[in-house]
Amino acid sequence: MKKTKMKDGKHAFHPIKKILIMAKYTAFFLFIGLLQVSAGIYSQNAKLSLKMENVTILEVFEQIEKQSEYRFFYDSDLKDLSKRTTIESLDKPLSDILNEMFANTDITYKMMDRVILVQAKYSQLNTSGQQKKSVSGKVTDTMGLPIPGVSIQLKGTVTGTVTNADGKFSFSSIPADGVLVFSFVGMKAQEISVLGKEEISVAMSEETFGLDEVVTIGYGVQKKRDITGSIASINGESIENSSAKDLVSALRGRASGVQVVANSGAPGDGITVTVRGQSSLNSGNAPLYIIDGVPVETSSLSLLNGSESHGLNPLADINPGDIESIEVLKDGASTSIYGSRAANGVIIITTKRGKEGRANIKVNVYTGISKITRKLGVLNASQWRQIIIDSYKNLDAYNNATTPTEPHWTAIDSLNPMNSGDVDWQDVMYRTAQQKQVDFSVAGGTNGVKYAFSTSVLDQDGILLASNYKRITSRLNADFTVTKNLKIGYSFSFARSLNNRINAAGTGNISLVQSILVRPPIYSLTYPDGSPIYYFNGKRNPVGLAEACTHLNTTNRVIGNQYLEYDLLKGLKFRTNISLDFISMKEDEFYPTTVDYRIGYNTGAVRATSNLTWANENYLTYDKVFNKVHNFSALAGFSQQEWKLETTGLDGMYFASDNIRTLNGAGTISNQAVNTTVEHGLASFYGRLSYDYKGTYLLQANLRADGSSRFGDDRRFGYFPSASVAWRFSDEKFLDKPEFLNDGKIRFSVGQTGNEAIGNYTSQGEFALGTNYLTNSGAAPTVMPNAGLSWETTTQYDLGLDLTLLKSRISFTADAYLKKTTDLLFAVPIPETTGFGYITQNIGDIENKGLEFSLVTHNLTGKLGWTSSFNIGLNRNKIISLPEEVLTNGYIQNGTYHILKEGESIGTFYGWKFLGVYSRDEDNINQVKNGSSNGKLFRGGDPIWDDLNGDHIIDANDKQIIGNAQPDFTGGFNNDISYKNFTLNVFFQFSYGNDIYGNINMMRNWVFAYNNVSTDALNRWRKQGDVTNYPRPIRNDPLGNEYNRVSDRWIEDGSYLRLKNVSLSYNVPTGIVRKLNLRGIKAYITAENLVTWTHYTAYDPEVSSYSGLQLGVDDGSYPQSRTFIFGLNVEL
Template identity: 30%
Template sequence: MKNKVLIMLMGFFLFAHQLFAQDVSVSGNVKDEKGEALIGVSIQIKGTPTGNITDIDGNFTLSSVPANGELVFSYMGYETQTIPVKGKSVINVVLKEDSQALDEVVVVGFGTQKKVNLTGAVASVGAEVLENKPVANVGQALQGVVPNLNVSATNASPNASPSFNVRGGTSIGLDSDGKKWEIKNGSPLIIVDGIQVDTDYLNMMNPSDIENISVLKDASASAIYGARATYGVMLITTKSGKNDSKATVTYNMNLQWNTPSHIPDILDAYTIQLAKNKQAEMTGGTVTPWMETLLAAKKKYMEDPRPENAWIYNEGSTTNMTWVANMNPYEIGVKDWTPLQRHNISISGGSAKTHYYISLGYQRQEGMYTINTDVQNRYNINMNLNTNINKWLDVATKISYNTSNYNEPYMNYQKGNVWQAMKNDPGRNMNMPIKTGPNDPIPDTWTDNILGWLAYGATQSTKNTNTVFNITPTITICPELNVKAELTYRPTEYFQKRVIPIRNYVVDNWTTTINSHTYPSTVREETRHSDYYTINAYANFNKAFGNHNVSGVAGFNQEWYYYRKLYGEAEDILTNDLPTLGMTTGTQYTGDNEEHWAIRGAFVRANYDYAGRYLFEFSGRYDGTSRFGHDTRYQFFPSFSAGWRLSEEKFMANTRNWLDNLKIRGSWGSLGNQNVANYAYIASYGAAGYISWVMNNEQIKGMNPTGIIASDLTWETASTLDFGVDVTALKGRLDASFDWYTRRTTDILMSGTKLPAVLGASVPKRNSGELKTNGWELSLKWRDQLSNGIRYDIGLVLSDYQSEVVKFTGNPNGLLSTLYDGMKMGEIWGYETVGILQEDDFTIDENGKYVLIGPDQSKVHKTLYPGDIRYADLNDDGEISNGDNTLENPGDRRIIGNSTPRFQYGITGNISWKNLDLNIFFQGIGKKDVWISDNVFWGGDTAGNWEMYNNSWTPERTDAKYPMYAGRISSTTQSGYLFNAAYLRLKTLALGYTLPKAWVNKAKLSNVRLSISGYNLFEITQIPDLYDPDQISSAYPMMRSVAFGLQVGF
C-alpha cells in the first residue's frame, strides 16, 4: 500500500513539473495609473530576445512563454516592471510614471543636489560617454559632449594631454615665449572624488573607472571652491560598490588600430627643383647651368635610384658634393597603422556595512615612427572602500596610482620637431654630404635628414607618476546633520632621461661638413617631485519644515603645495653601453628650482526652496593665498542664485499632463584668481652671470634684483552673470536647457606704465587689465521608444562665446602688434585681396622690368610679377602699406576674420533593439577663420605640396586658384586665402551586441558584450587636405581609429 501511495505521489509531482515546464500563451493589457491604454509598451521574455508590443488599445499577446519565466514591461517615461508568469495566460499591468528625471541627482561642490532644484549652470554626463569608445584618454572622449566645455589638443602623440576650458577667454597674459600679450583660455579646477588634480592626472586616469562628470560653469556653482575655481570646475566621481551586493568581476578589453588622419602629400625632389627653375624664369631671374644640372641629376636618381646616383660634385668644386637623392619621409618614416591595447579588470560588491570597488588597468600605445618609434605604457590602480563603523561613523578610503612611461626619439636644437622636419625638401640635405661608418645601420640616403636623425638613436624617456591617498570620516550627528573631514595626500614623481649616443663616421676626402653629426654625445637627467596636502572639513545640513526646505554646507579648506626640480647634463659619453652622468668626460651643467604655496579658506552654501517651487542659493568663500602680501591676500567672494519652477504653479496645472518641469533661473557671483607667479610681491635677486665688475683682473659673477615690486598686488576678480531656462516634457522624452552669460575679469595682473629707462629696472606689475566674455549654450535631448520596441535618443549641444579686451594699459599708442582696448579674441588683421596680377596689369620699363599699374605695392613686396597678388588700396593714398600699424592708422589692413572657434556643437544618436545598440556622435565647429602660413602649403625652396603646385598661377594657367608657386605671399596675411576652418566630423561610431543571458549563464558568466567602433572616421571641411581641421600645423598628426571591444562579467 505504501509503495502505491509513493508511486502516485511521484507521478503527481512529475506531472506538475511537466505542467509548469511547458510553454504557455500569455495575453493582457497595459494601462497607466489613470486607466488609459499605453500604446507601444515593450513586453520581453526575460533573458531572451523574444518579445512583443502593445497595440492601440494597450493589448498584447505572446506565445511560447515559459510557464515559469518572467515578462519585462518597459515604456519610455514609466518604471520598468518584471512580472513572473507562474503559468498564467492573462496578465494585466499598470505602469507607474518614472520620476527618475525629476529625481536625478547632480554632483556639486561638497555634496549633491536634485537637478530640478539647481539654480546654477551645471552640466552632467554619465559613464556612457566614456564607455566602449576608441579613445586614448578622458579628454578625447569629452570633446563636443558638454556645451562650452572646450577640449583642445595640439597633437595626438601617445603622451599628449588635451587641455580644457570652460566658457572661453578668462584673463590676459604673456604667451609661452614670454614676449607677447594675449587673451588666455584658463583651465577649470579639476576635482576627482573631492581631490584636486591637474590635466595630466585626468588624462592618465582609466576612463573605465569614471562614474560621472559634472561641469560647474557659473560663479554661483563654483564659488564654494574659491580661488581655485575662477574659471569653472570639473567634478569627477569614480565608481564604487554597493552594500548588500555580491562580488562582481568585470573584464574590459579594447584592441585599437590608429592611422594618421592627414599626411601632407609633398612634392618630390625633382618637382621642387623644377618649380625653382620655373620661378626664376617667371620672376626675371636666370636658370643657371648649375640649376639645370641639379634638375637633371635629380631626375636621373628618381629614374635610377642607386646610391652612386645620389651625389654630384658642387659647381666648380672637386672636394664638395651635393645630395640629389629623393625620398618621401612620410612614406618611409611613418607607419600606416599602429596598435593600442587597453585592459581593465574590476571587482566590486559589498556587505551590509562595507562596499568596495577595485580596478587594475593597463594601456599600451605605440607611436607612428617606423624608426626609433615612440611607445607609451600606462598603469592604473584604483580602490574605493566605504565602511560603516557604527551608527554614527562612516569611513571612506581612496587610493589610486597612475603611472605612464613614454619613450620617444629626441630631437636636438638643429632638427626641431620631427613632423616639422619631415615636410622639408626631400632632395635637400642640411649639412651634407657625410659617409657613415661600415657598421652603421643608417643608409647613406638618410644621413642627416630627419630619418637619419631618427636612426641616429637619440632617445628621451619620461616616467610620470601620480598617487592619491585619501581618507574621509563622516560623523552623523542626527539624520539632518553630518560632519565630514577629507584628508588627502597626493605626491607626484617625474623622471626624464635623455641620451644622444656616440656615433662613428668615416669622412671621405671630398667633404668636411659633418657638424650636424658631431653634436656631442650627451646624457641629461631631470627629476621633479611635488607634495600636495588638502584638508576639507565641513558640515552638511538638510531639513524640511512642511513646504519649507532648508539645506546648507559650511566648512574650512587648507591646502599646501611643494615642488622641486633638479637636473644634470653632461657631454661626451664614454660608452653607449652605460649612458649615465658619471660615465662622461665633457662639460657638465646642473640646475634646480624649488617653490611652494598655500591656500586657506572658509566657505558656506545655503539653499532654501518653498515646495520645490521657489529656489534660492547663497554661496561665499573667504579665501587667502600665499601668493599675495599680508595686506591683500584675504578676500571674500560671494554669489547668489535663484530659480522659479513655473511648472509647479497652479496656473500651469493644465500643462502637467505634458510638461514635467519648467524652470527659469539666474545667478551672479564673483571669484578671485590666484593664478599668478609665486613670490610676485617679494623683492628678490636672480643670478646675473658675469656682471660689469672686475676684481683681481677677472670679471666676476653676481646677482641682481629682478625688478621693482608692487607690494599691493591682489586678486584678479571674475564676476559672472547668468540666466538660464530648463525644460523637461512629455514624460521625460524631451529635455532642454539654455544659458546666456557674461563674465568680466577685472584687476588683471600685467605690466604697469612704462618708466624712464634711466631707472635701470623693469616695470612693476599692476592690477590694471580688464576682459569680458559673453556667450550662450544650448542642450537638447529627445528620447523615445517605437512601437516595434526600438529605443532611441537624439541629443544636441551647441555653444558660442566671444571675448573682448576692455582695458589694456600696456599699449598707449594703439599698436596692432599687441592687445588693445576693444580687441576681440582671435582677430585677424590683413590686406584685402583683389585678385592675381596678370601680364596686362604691368608695363615694361626701359630696363625690361615689370612696373605695376595702379597703387604701389612695393612696401608689401619689393618686386612684383604676373602671378603675384593685388591688394585693395583701402585708404586711397596710392600705395599699399600697413600705415603706422596702429588703430588710428592701420594703412590698408583691416579685420578680415577671427580664429576663435564659434558655434561648437555635438550631435549624439543612440539606438537599441533587444541586445543590439548603436551609438553615433558628430562633432564640429560652425565658424572659424584661419590663415595658413606653413611653407609646406605655399611652397618654396625646401617644401611643397601637389595641391598648390597643380593649381598655382603660370603664364599658361592664368585662371589658377593660387598665385605663383614659391611661397612669396605666405607671410602676407590677406582675405583672399583666409580659409574657413568650420567642420563636421564623425567623431564616434560604435556598434555593440550583448549576448543573451541564456547563453552566458551556461558558461557561468553574468554578461558578455562585444563591440566594434571607429573614431574620427571622416570630416567635412574646406581646409586643404594637408591638415586636420583641429590641427593646422606640422605636429604629431591626429588619428583615425578602429577598435574591437570585449566586456565579460563574472
C-alpha cells in the same frame, strides 16, 4: 503615471486625490481580474501543434514561445528542466501539452494571461552546493498603494515572478547574494540585493527620465530638478562609448559651452579645455578639476618639450573606465564655492564606488589599429626637380642675369645614389599603429563595507614611427559603516606611464612633421651600404629624428583621499577629508651625432620634477524639512591646501659615444643646470545656504573667502559671493499647465569667482643668483615686487530655462550668460632706469557672453529604443580695456600671428592681406614696392598685397586684422539606438566659424629653398600672362620674406563636422551566458574619427597650438588618427 487633476487644472484636495487614486487602482485590479478570466479562456482555447523528439523541456519552452504569445518564467536551477522528452501533438490545447510534459517531473506551472510561471512542486535539494533562500514582500507606489503586475526578475537570469493584485510576491531558490530587478511600465526600475533579507518592501516611483537623478556639486550632491545654477552632466555610459583614452577627451562635444581641443594627436599629449571662453590674458584659462573631492594638478610639468609648446596631459594618467560621472559647473553660482580657482569653470569627476550586493567582476579587453586620417599632397621627384630649376630661372629673370645660375648638383643629379630616390616621406613615417588595453574591476559590498577595485594596462603606439604611450593604473575605493553614526572611506589611485614622445610640431630643425613634408623626395633612405642616412645636404631625415633620438617621459602619480563622516544630530553631519596628489616625472632627451651637421657633436638632457599637493577639508552640513514643505540645507567649512614643486636637471654634450646616453658620459656639462623649489598655499572659508518651498521656489547663496600666499599682506584674501533663484512654474496652481508639460523651471544666478594663477612670488619680487658685480658673484632682483597685487575677479550672470515635456520624453535646457573679468593681471612696461623691464599690475577687462542649448529626446522606448542628445554653445569674447602703457598703435603684438586689441577677441590674427598674383609686370600699375631694405618693385608672378594706407609701399603699416580663431559655435549630437541585444552609439562633434592660421601650409610652400612643396605648386605662375593664385618660385626670395609673410594667404576656414565615434555592441543571450557560469558578455566594435567634413586643407581642423592666447595656429602638430577598436567585456 499621470496625476489626477480637477477640470480647471488645479490639484484636488489630498483626500479626494487619494480616493481617485484608489479608484484608479481598483479599476486596474478589476482589469487584471478580467485578464485572469480571459487568460483561462485563452489557455483553454489556445491550441498548438508540436512535433519534437528527444529534446529538453527548455527547448520545448522556446518552441512554444515562437508559436504563441506565451512567455515562460522559471528558476534556471530546476533540475528537471534539462530532462528530455518527446512531444507529438496536433492542434492540442496548451494546457494538455504542459500537463503531459510535466507528468513525471517535479515541476508545476501557473498561467497568468500570456505569462506561464514554472516552479517546483516541492522544495528541491540544492545540488549545486550554493546556498539558496526564499524572500517575500510587497511592492507599492510612493503613496503606499499596492502595484499589481510588477515584473520581478533574478538579475542575470530569466527566472522571475510578478506581484499579485495586492502587490505581494514570493520568490524561492534565490542565491543568498542574489539581486532582484523590479520593473513596471512608467516606473523606475530598481535593483535590490537579498543578502541578509527575508522580506522586502519596495516603493516604486514614476519614471522621470533624469529629473530625480543626483548630480555632484561643490561639497555635496543635489537632485537635478533642484539645481539653480548651470551644470552639465556626463554619465559613465557616455564616457565608455567614447572610447577615449583619457577623461578629458571624453568631454568632447558632450556639454554645451565646453570647448575641448586636442593639442595634437600624439598618445598622452595635451588637451585644451575652455568653459565659456577665455577669461584671462596671463593667468591661465584652464578649469579647476576635482577628482573624488581632490583638487588635482592639471598643468603640464614637462620641461623638455622640444619644439612642442603644449607639453603633456597630466589627466591622461586617469583611466576613463573608472569614471562614474563628470559634472561641469559653468555659472558663477555653481563655481563660487571654489572661489579663487573657479573663474574658468569647475569639472568634478566622480569615480565608481562599491554597492551593496555580491561581487561584480568585470574584464574588458580590446585591441585596435590607428591610421592617419589623410595625407597631404607633395611633389614627386620629377616635379620637385622642375620647380627647383624654375626657381633659379626666375631668380635670373629677376636679376636680369646674362649668365644662367645653375642649381646645386644635388637638385638635378639623379644618377647619384644619394640623390636618386622618389620618396613620399609620409608613406615612410606614418604607420598603421596598434593599441591594446586590458581592464579588470571588482565591486560589491555589504551593509558595513563597500568596495571597488580596478586596474588597467594600456599599450598604444602612435601613427608616427617610434612614438608610444604605455600606462598602468590601479584604483581602490572603499567605504566603511563603522557605527550607526560613523562612516569612513578612502580613494587611492596609482598610475605609471612611459611616453616615448616625438617632437612633431614647430618650424625648428628638429620638428618632425615639417621634416616629413619639406624633405626633398629625391633623397635616399640609406647609403649604398644600407646604413641609414639621417642627415644630408642640410636636411634632417625624419626617420632619424624619430628612431635615433630619445624623448622619453616617465611619470608616476598617486592620488589619495580619506574621509570621515559623522552624524552629530539628525540632519547634522560633519565631514573631514585629507587628500594628496603627488606627481614624480623624469624626462630623458638625447640627440646623436648622426642627425645633425655637427660631426662628433651630440647632446643630452635630464629633468626630474616632483609636484606635491595636499589639502584638508572640514565642513558641516545640515538638512531639515519643516512642515513637509520647507526644505532647508546649509554648509559651512574650512580648508587649506599647499603646493610644492621641485625641479632638477642637467644638460650635457660631446658624449664619447652615441650609445652612452647618461650624463656621466658627457664630455662637457653645460651651464644649463636646474635646481629649483617653489611653494605656495591657500586657506579658505566657505558656506552655502539652500532653501526651497515645495520644490517650487528655490534659493541658494554661497560665499567663499580665499587667502593666497601669492598676494601681499593687504590683498591676501579675496571674497567670492553668489546667489541663485529658481521658479518651478509648472507646479503653480494658478497656471493651467498643458498636458504635454511635465516640468518647467526658470533659473537666475549671479556670482563672483577669482583667478590666482600667477607666479608664486610675483607680488614679493624675485632674486637670481650668479649675478656678478666687479669680481664677486651675488644675487640681484629680477622681478619688481608689487605688494598691491590682487585677484582677477570674474562676475557672471546666468539666466536659464529647464523643461521636460511629453511624459519626460523630452528635456530641454537653455542658458544665456554674461561673464566679465576685471583687474586682469598684466605685465606693464616701466622705465629701464628702475632696473626692471616691467611690473605686474591689475589692469584691463575681458567680456564673454553667449547662449547654450541642450536637448535630450527619448524617441523610442519599446523593443526598439532610441535616445538622442544635442548641445550647442555660442560664445562671443571681447577685450574691453587694456592699459595704455602696453599699447603700440592701439594694440599689443601677441606673438607672431596675433594681437590683443580693445573691441576684438583673444585669438585675433594680424598680418597682411593677400590679393592674388601679378599676371604681368605691367599689372603693377601703382609701382608698388617692397617695404624692406631692397625696396624693389613687384613684378609678374609676385604676390599682390593690400596697400592699406595707399603709399605704394608694402610694410608694417599695411598690416590689418585678417581672421579670428574663435568659433561662432561648437557642440555635439549623440544617438543611442538599441534593439534586442544590439546597441548602436553614433556621436557627431562640430565647430563652426573659426579661422586657422595654417603655418604648416606656409612651411610646405616655402618655394625659395630646397624644400619640397605641396602639389598646389603645380598651378604656379610660370610666364607673363598666367592667371593664378600661386606665386612664382624664386630662389633665395630676393624680395625679402614675400612667401612667408604672416598673411591671410594661410588663413583658412576651420569649421568642421566630425563623425567622432561609432560604437556597435552585442550582448550575448542570457541562456548562453548562464551555461558559461557568467553574468554577461558584450562584444563591441568602435570607430573613432571616422569621417570629417571640412574645407581645411592641412591634416586636421582640430587645432590648438601655442598658448591659450595664441589660438588656432597649425604649426604641424602630430596628426589625428582614425581608429578601429575590437573589444570584449565579460561580467562574472
